[in-house]
Amino acid sequence: MSSTETKVASQEKAVDTPPKGLPQFGASGRRIIYDKDGKPCRACNTLLDFQLATGKSSKSRKEKKEHGQSTESSSSTIASTMPSTTSGTSYYTKVDPPDVTKLGRSSWSLLHSIAATYPEEPTTKQQQDMKSFLNLFAGFYPCWFCGEEFGKYMEKHKPDTGSQDDLGKWLCDAHNAVNKRLGKPKFDCQFWKKRWKDGWDEE
Structure with a gap:
């Protein structure tokens, strides 16, 4: 070696x-x-x-x-007074860097939203660009462990970028794979557009 x-x-x-x-x-x-x-x-x-x-x-x-109470730290809600060269005083909310939960929620929202605006009939270049984006996304994801898991998923289940619906359902299945690993309920992917594109019909 x-x-x-x-x-x-x-x-x-x-x-x-x-x-x-x-x-x-x-x-x-x-x-x-x-x-x-x-x-x-x-x-x-x-x-x-x-x-x-x-x-x-x-x-x-x-x-x-x-005891099941909120664990949000006071540092995420307390305003800090900091000097400003323009107004004399400026207030900033002390927000902690995102943890794995907030990061995951935001990332899935971004990915599903990208799928919702992906072309219904993408060009060959757009399909290749999307595959490259997903691979780069996994490679640079802040949680290296999560990124590696997403990369392994893509090796077994190649991203389907043939159309907007194909990509939306593929991402929904990928999300469900993570939900299963975390013990969370599975989302019915036939409703992916209602959840991330069109919205739910009013009852």
């Missing part, structure tokens, strides 16, 4: 085997995901799990989670 292969193997091992003293499972019951440098991945875990893994979670936050 070459030195490069040895280095890669050691990096992969660091991901699977977290450093001693760090938890392997978070408050959500899910496995803590670590980056290749051995540190907890912020974008791959829930905010609470990330804070517990890095020792930044307060006891009160933990108790709120156990």
Whole structure:
């Protein structure tokens, strides 16, 4: 084995085997995901799990989670007063970087919305561009673990970019695969356009 292969193997091992003293499972019951440098991945875990893994979670936050109360940190709702060169005072809401849940929800909304505006009869170039986009999306996704899983899904189930409906249903199936892994209910893909394009008819 070459030195490069040895280095890669050691990096992969660091991901699977977290450093001693760090938890392997978070408050959500899910496995803590670590980056290749051995540190907890912020974008791959829930905010609470990330804070517990890095020792930044307060006891009160933990108790709120156990009692089913909101775990939104005060840092996401407290306004911070910061000096401004123009108006003298400016107010900013301290919002934490998105965790795996917020990131996933936003990402799926984006992907489904892209499918909803994808051409009904795309050109060959548009079909290839969409496949390239999906592969790049997986490769640069902030949660490396999620991106790899999406990449593996695309290897087994090639993206269908033949038409708007084909892409919409393919993405819906891909979303359902993630829902199944997370123990969430499956969405009936025959209604994908109502959910992400046309809206629901008024009853």
